[in-house]
Amino acid sequence: MDFRKLAEEQKPSFLKDLNTIISINSVRDEATAGPGKPFGNGPKEALDAMLSMGKRDGFDVKNIDGYAGVVEYGDPDNPDTLGILGHLDIVPLGEGWTKQPLALTVNDGYLFGRGVLDDKGPTMAAYYALKLIREAKIPLKKRVMLVMGCDEESGMECMNYYLSHAEIPKTGFVPDADFPVIYGEKGGAHIILESETPTAIRSMHAGIRPNIVIGKADMTTDKATELQKELFAFFLKANSLEGSWKDNEDATTTWHVEGTPSHAAWPYKGVNAAVQLLRFAGAAFNDKLAHALGWLTSDWTGKNLGIQQDGLYMGMLTQNPGIVDIENGKTSVLLDIRYPNETNGQELLEKIRKAADGTEAGIHAVLKSDSRPLFVDPDSTLVKTLMDVYRTHTGDAYSPAITIGGGTYARKFENFVSFGPELPNDVKTTDQFVGGPHQRDEGIRESDLINAIAIYADAILRLAA
Template identity: 30%
Template sequence: MNFGNRIMNYKEDILNDLGELIAIKSVSCENAAETEKALDYILGRAKDMGFAVKKTGKVAGHAEYGSGEEIAAVLAHVDVVPSGDNWSIDPFTLTEKDGRLYGRGIVDDKGPAIIALYCLKALKDSGIIPKRRIRIIFGAAEEIGMNDMETYFSEEEYPTMAFTPDSDYGICVCEKGIMQLEISSATHDGTILTEFQSGGAVNAVPSKAYALVDCTESEDNRLRRFADAKPGEYDFIYTMDGLVIFAKGRAAHASVPEQGLNSAAHLIRILADNFGESVLGSLCGFIDNAIGTQTNGEALGIACCDEKSGALTVNLGRVDIGENISRALIDIRYPVSADSSAIFEEIKKRAESEGLQVKLMNHEPPLSADSDCPIISILSDAYESVIGVKPELYSTGGGTYARTLNNRGVAFGPAFPGDETHIHDADEGISTENFWKHAQICLQAVKNMSE
């Protein structure tokens, strides 16, 4: 029997603590106080278990067991994204239903955070003396740009090996670079488009868009015919201020924008088709010309691809146009071999030629771990001892803490291929069987790292 199996002795305690952690509404983009409460909760549990605990600022901390020069770490986060609508259960109540566990954060990443802590406990309870210090590092600002790890590593040393259970199985050895940009103009110079709003977080494909248009009834009829022939759903309402259009597309994560239907890009396309770009203003003109409904950056002149990481992606994440505002946010995920400054300069050149400003809001450099670095064989063995086969090495456009580790760590689990976990969406959940499989792999991995 593998060592990882011992995590099953803590089943009830894990579910109990997880229920309490999920009940804390630690939505980092909305409520910093609740988010810190979640961090304090898990650090408090670690302290109860007898571990050395340290908090770094209000956004990070760790529990440590063992001694030695080196550090091996598991990194997990206790903040979550907003629940959104359309849940079939209460998002902040851990619920088991039809063989699945549900709740905001059950997969991303509160479940893995609690499991990682109990792995440390299982190691200690088994009397294992690790050859290196084993740390479970907790962050509380992962979903809002990962500055938490910047804070943490400004005070703490880097682990020599680490993994973060915040992605999919097998082992993610390559993460694309992420650039988030704001494109804006000082004033909105459109004549017919009065207002436009779409999207929230830049790292999601917006599923809803709204436009207020100053137009005649005959133009309205033509617009409806255009809209009928396009993907997405459109509702038209006449108001005293003009014609209101609601567009509905399909949300997706910005790392896979091709899986969504961008309501903002499609609505702008319809408006441009009908009225021409010039009356929509320079920002909408740029969006329609340089981004459009594409997700590969071709129109922007930045499309590229490499074998290790795949193709560049572009997501139009948010558009705000009104009397005093005219801005769009875009999220670009570029392959590890691409030149990020060349991409930025190309976009800047294009936008500035249309009289727009470009600001780099956030840049996370890519991760590319060598396939022969020790953590990969350690994790590979752990996976094999529980599942029976070697895990695949893969690449993602998603961003995890792994990229904050100077190529010394990777993402590993917790989601298994084929299990629709709906992270960042309604009904986030995981099959109960897979949840415990992950727990076993995680403990086995922690044990292997201790040797």
């Protein structure tokens, strides 16, 4: 079947439905959480909207207590299942948008909006792929389950609940990363650097999610001297940064630095504003704790933490200090670490403790969480089939299956891989800024997302027919 033609015919309906989902601010919100909405009003609204679309189009749908939802196609008694895993929650909107973050903007061949790439757009593409198959009345040997979670961006609590309360598909893919096929994902550890060592920093609260490079940060200290203000101006210029300071009425000074946000899987694409402020405070105030923290966390490869490592399959370990909290003599820095499959969270903790002890700044490291790496045999039937689908639809016979530093739902299930929608070696065709996941003006080429519908439909057909 010509799924590309069918997908193009569905484009007006697809864009309308996608706009409905993009318009919902589905950031996790503890303040509005409750029974049936464990992650707050926004994620619940997005899940309800998707399940309503499923009912509208004749699918069987299930609501897993607000943690996730399922849209199914096929014999409900068929135990042989193919799963597609997407998520409907988003990271906070952030600042600096030139488009409306909560509306689908079509401009110069691109689609913009928070979640259009991560992961509402790809999830909707997978939904429409299944919709095309249903409307074409293609018989399948497997029951297809589109599972949509509501807490991927804040720890995947949704999938932890799903795995213990709902049916688990036997194999499948996750439309939440890159093409051609991602058969491996780095492990993910959250390690906290804690200290009660006195510091010149009176307060600092920076970062909104561990998996986002801190794009801007403020720090309050005792009232600064003129020399310290001059040093700040020099520091900003020497590091090509934008920033400011202001004296407060309570005899304190607040310092502000503008960095560059990015997904924590690629910290080298961003500039961590909080780390820059720690480095400045360490030098300008001769602050032992700030100096130690700034030095330990300044290298995204983890070199100063003693954890630098280059994996055979998965490449370099990365680290991002995603949350910094300093108040009332207590300091906490949460590190988001993506590591190759040759190591684990406990080994990293021991190395970081050794590095922290070497600073003599009273820093103690604690392992908060550890998620094992994902690794599926690149010679498996699943990977080979999806690679063939990708090559058929793109003509790209050279790009290999890969591993990534990002974490998707695939790591929570057995025999799952990530599959699109971003293309390898993509060349931007517009002069406007097109943001990636977790960035301002998040976007994707319209034709790529429409083509993803065709690719996902063909993948479902080959894996389930």
